[in-house]
Amino acid sequence: MNVIVEFKDVTKSYGDIPAVEEVSFELQKGEILGFLGPNGAGKTTAMKLITGYMPAEKGTVFVNGSDIREDPLLARKSIGYLPENNPLYTDMTVEEYLNFIAQMRGVKNIRKAKDSAMEKCGIKSVGHRIIGHLSKGYRQRVGLAQAILHDPEILILDEPVNGLDPKQITEIRNLIKELGTEKTVILCSHILSEVEAVADRVLIIDRGRIVADDTIENLKEREKGNSIFVLEFLEEEKNVAEVLKGLEKISKIDQISNTTFKITAAGEKETGHQLFKTASKNKWKVSQIYLESNSLENMFLTLTETEKEEGDR
Amino acid sequence: MRQSWVVMKKELSGYLNSAVAYIFFTLFLVVLSFLFFRVYFLVGVVSMNEFFNMIPWIFLLFIPSVTMKSWAEERKSGTMEVLFTMPVRDRDLVLGKFLAGFFFVSIAIALTFIIPFLVSITGNLDMGPVVTSYLGVFLLAAAYIAIGNLVSSFTANQVTAFLVTVVVMFVLMIIGTEPVYSIFPSAIADIVRNFSLSYHFQSIQRGVVDSRDIVYYFSIIFLFLFYNVRSIESRNW
Known part of the structure; x- marks a missing residue:
């Protein structure tokens, strides 16, 4: 080229x-x-x-x-x-x-x-x-x-x-x-x-x-790029947060309701795959897993925001 | 050069495709004829002098209305960016716009040929001064257009372009009139007068084509076109 x-x-x-x-x-x-x-x-x-x-x-x-x-x-x-x-x-x-x-x-x-x-x-x-x-x-x-x-x-x-x-x-x-x-x-x-x-x-x-x-x-797949996944269950499951915490790359877990969790993780494909695997291993009754916000989008925001903070200083 | 021609054609057809062009031609002819014949029949001398005396002042309002848009409109609508990112030299664009304005105004001037024709019916008109005066009119129009286009390149606002052009032209006209140049010390007065558009126009009007007058007009046209190229080059704001 x-x-x-x-x-x-x-x-x-x-x-x-x-x-x-x-x-x-x-x-x-x-x-x-x-x-x-x-x-x-x-x-x-x-x-x-x-x-x-x-x-x-x-x-x-x-x-x-x-x-x-x-x-x-x-x-x-x-x-x-x-x-x-x-x-x-x-x-x-x-x-x-x-x-x-x-x-x-x-x-x-x-x-x-x-x-x-x-x-x-x-x-x-x-x-x-x-x-x-x-x-x-x-x-x-x-x-x-x-x-x-x-x-x-x-x-x-x-x-x-x-x-x-x-x-x-x-x-x-x-x-x-x-x-x-x-x-x-x-x-x-x-x-x-x-x-x-x-x-x-x-x-x-x-x-x-x-x-x-x-x-x-x-x-x-960059570290800075955080994607946010939403995990929804049919009924309340136990120990979800504990199990997920053990996974790699996951940085934050928020419980939104009894059956809904928001997971912040670095990267996109790997984490998605891990979530599916973990869910099936634990036999969770998952109703849906979806990507709420794309890692690129977050990275774009993070990159442009940190720069601004530095500029303000 | 080829591209100046393309720009000229585009600009000229832009002028002629609009109804305003025909209002312009009509108004120009009607206003001039009215102002001229109103006095002509009272005085009763077979001469076009009064007509040519009026022309520079009539141009003062008519020509800025032709040139105000040339660059200001491009700047405002952003089409300047399309124009300047094509493989074309700035001077070709400037020349094209100048020629278009000149041809357009030339049409308006040519329409007034009917006036000396009518005058020659009423009596024995000496055609010599009329012909040289018309040469002066074309040169004056060209100079005005070069000035107007330059002013238009500084702004995105057509009204501003119009008014500033009127002011610049007005100043260049009045410094050639006695009440104005006579306030300068006599050593400078002659120089000031020589810079004016009106002094050289009057000189041509007398029926003698002096090379100094021709050189003056060509220098003015060249100078303003040159600055026009420079002004559009410095677009980095």
Whole structure:
């Protein structure tokens, strides 16, 4: 595999406020990277640095091995970008807009590129409509079509499903997954489930710094990531707490009612398996075991919160 | 260059696809004709002088309404980000927007050709000064548009862009009028007057095309377009 995007000690601040601080990471060709962080963590700034919208203060951003400061136009050619809030020329029709983008980008066969992008994004039926009159879901598709029009190697999507309804979210998500099979994708979001649904690797950023960078699988099994299981019994069982305490990785057991327990444990798969095993060994009449909160979600919260506490000190 | 053309086409069709464009053309022609002919028939001299004297002041309100939107709208809606992340040079974008504004205003100016035609019916009109004056009008419009586009690049608010442009244009106009430049010591007064848009416009209006006036307008246009490139480059806030 080869590195397609690289950040090397990149810093960028707005006035005195640092937005991105000494951020370094690499992105392999073909990867789908989830860029996760609370609002204002510096995600969008990082994206603006890759796309060359703004220059980095310190450090270097490489796209396809070349410093983007040296040849910004070359880097931009290989990037498709859907900015945050999906800005569009609302008084143009979809076709006019895509024509304009294609001409600006110097796409060779405009007709073909436009057809294929519109097909992929499912906007063929609205080609002649004015963008301002389209629903938010359709506008988002137009934004995506704009980003993939020139068939870029790298696709950067900043909060692509923000403000959409659940049905539209699923549709856009599937579209991103599909695009991810042939492109390198960076997906920015402050919502974990969105990143989890499509990304191979997650990069968590908080206050301008990277606090975690790993595959989703690995992150879930990390010590810091606590998952919360709920265990419910048909009738009251004895010694549940005592038995569970003996298990590995379980850090906390709360009894919520006579028949319901909440178990906090590090990791996800192992603990789930252990719970099932223990329950059957003790012949407990379990009515259900479920994961109340995902380990990744908790870790995301813990990581971003501890950072804040440190910052407050 | 190819991309300036693409931007120009997009901007121009943006102007022309809106009903406001036609209101603009009509209003421009009607206001000018009314103000001119109202006096013309009273004075009874076959001359277009009054018409060309009015033009800079009429532009003062009309041209900022064309340029106010150029960058401010892009900044406000965020489309600037789409524009600036495409493989395109900033100067091509600036040039494209400038040309679009210039072509649009040129259409409005061309519509007023009917006025000298009507005047020539009423009497013997000397066409020489009219032709050079029109050259001056086009140059003045181009300079105004370069100024207006620069101002528009500083703000996301179209009303602010409009008002500030009016102020800048107004100042550049009045420093060429006697009551204003004469308050400066005589050594400076001439320099001040030379910087004004109106002084050079009057000079062309006399019917003599002096290379200094042409150079002045081209420098103004170049200067403001150059600063426009610089102003959109520094978008790191």
